Amino acid sequence: MTLARRRFDTLIIGAGGGGLRAALQLAQADARVAVVSKVFPTRSHTVAAQGGVNAALANVLPDNWHWHMFDTVKGSDYLGDQDAIEYMCRAAPRVVYELEHFGVPFSRLESGRIYQRAFGGQSRDFGGEQAVRTCAAADRTGHAILHSLYQQNIRARTHFFDEYFAIDLVKDDEGYFLGALAVDIASGEPLLIEAKTTILATGGAGQLFRTNTNALINTGDGMAMALRAGIPLQDMEFFQFHPTGIAGKGMLITEGARGEGGYLVNADGERFMERYAPNARDLASRDVVSRAIATEVREGRGVGPNRDHVLLKLDHLGADIVRKRLPGIRDMALTFLHIDPAETPIPVYPTAHYTMGGIPTDRHGQVVVPVAQGAEEPVPGLYAVGECACVSVHGANRLGGNSLLDILVFGRAAANHVIAQLGEQRYHRQMPERAAEPALARLARWERPGQGESVGALRDELARVMEDHCGVFRNEDVLREGLDKVRTLRERLQRAGIDDHSRVFNTARMEALELENLMDIAVATVTSALARTESRGAHSRIDYPERDDQRWLRHSLYNGADGSMDYKPVRMKPLTVETFPPKPRTY
DSSP states (O other), X not given: OOOEEEEEEEEEEOOSHHHHHHHHHHHHTTOOEXXXXXXXXXXXXGGGOOSOEEOOOOSSSOOOHHHHHHHHHHHTTTOSOHHHHHHHHXXXXXXXXXXXXXXXXXXXOTTSSXXXXXXXXXXXXTTOSOOOOEEOSTTOHHHHHHHHHHHHHHHHTOEEEETEEEEEEEEOXXXXXXXXXXXXXXXXXXXXXXXXXXXXXXXXXXXXXXXXXXXXXXXXXXXXXXXHTTOOEEOTTOEEEEEEEETTTOOBOOTHHHHTTOEEEOTTOOOTHHHHOTTTGGGSOHHHHHHHHHHHHHTTOOBTTTTOBEEEEOGGGOHHHHHHHOHHHHHHHHHHTOOOXXXXXEEEEEEEEEEOOBEEBOTTSEEEEXXXXXXXXXXXXXXXXXXXXXXXSSTTSOOTTHHHHHHHHHHHHHHHHHHHHHHHOOSOOOOOTTTTHHHHHHHHTTTSOOOSOBHHHHHHHHHHHHHHHSSSEEOHHHHHHHHHHHHHHHHHHTTOBOOGGGOSTTHHHHHHHHHHHXXXXXXXXXXXXXXXXXXXXXXXXXXXXXXXXXXXXXXXXXXXXXXXXXXXXXXXXXXXXXXXOOOOOOO
């Protein structure tokens, strides 16, 4: 078989906000850009982001980027790299104004300025009163951004490979990344895409957990590709559980609902967040609110027949506010719960939401790996942006409204760095004759029908194991048992098969490849969580309840080849301002 090939200046794998923002910047610089996406671009998971994007515009209350930076460092539980955080927060206003000019229909204040709402973990004057920093398009901000970026890319003539699945990265003998092997999902035909530079923008891995807010496509593909290419994953123990998912279902109820004045109550009708975060209350950081809800339920103050959730009250806001500011939330509650939140509280419980860890990068989006004496060097030809990457601006816990900002700022930054690289690299490097063989072998593994276990059943079992053994609260015994189970599941997958009846449009084969990716990410996540013997941000160890800055103020690195752990220091020095030193984190 002759392998079909295409050549581009840059290959971008993933068509969410990070990938499309990078693609637009490159296309406008006259680079030949290919975007590979396993779904139609406007179905990428960015479309599900609800609450808004953070920027210190000061349209409602006084604000500045330095306060935003402090809140992000504090929210990260001091594990975020302060140079990258400063870069992101300083760039935020410009990025939002760019979106406005791209056509994003932000909600407006009466003055005509962009509407901003309060979100968790925000403050004025370095930890003072609540800030109002999150720029919103009602409660469909991600939808508005993604559609606008896609339309701008169509205008810029970006080349899209819609419904193509990226199998693996391709590199030469010197370790230079030369593109990737993809497969047309409909036909099953492989395609080798050669590129001078490759950007991974594949999103997170929320499908690790049974109850989650993520689309079915969020299977950690880019992170797993990086692992197989010999690149370690950073800070995988930090997985964010959003405090307000619809109880028992997982669909996201945006933090913007609390930003508009909603609040949580337990079975006694008590506003219990006053006990856990006396100042910020319902707008404390997400890890704080998630642990508070889980604690209320564990201590018997949950709501419902099984006392397994709490209630989010919006009914006091009035129907006009709910319909105007939270129309998507109202539609979701009507569809899935058959209640109107303007009249009836919403049952909520923490749900798996966001991967803080990922592929280690610098603030230019370059993938970096450790070398001698604790230094790092960039991997030639490879970049990563968005949720699959770890810059690290989120550290141990992401603030709401910073995820959309992350993909926009670093998608743009990576593209600018690539443009400079393309100016120095006029020609493609020679592709070795057998460079794509490992990727082709991985694809061929699932071409033939098999009689083994069901891939779907194994995926369900993995999600249950992760939820039971690596959730909001963790301890050594539970994590160790979970790691044994996940490793066993990964071995069982090697003996699994696809029956003829499920081989429709190659979807079963794609699901098997996705599950291979999820298995690798699951092992990375549980191994990293077991190794970190402290509680920091979203990583809460019952057996090690305190944060330990002396031993653990450092990033973890999981090596896929042998399952070992390495560590590297947090970049505490910002670009232009003084360091925010670690201190007790209260709200």
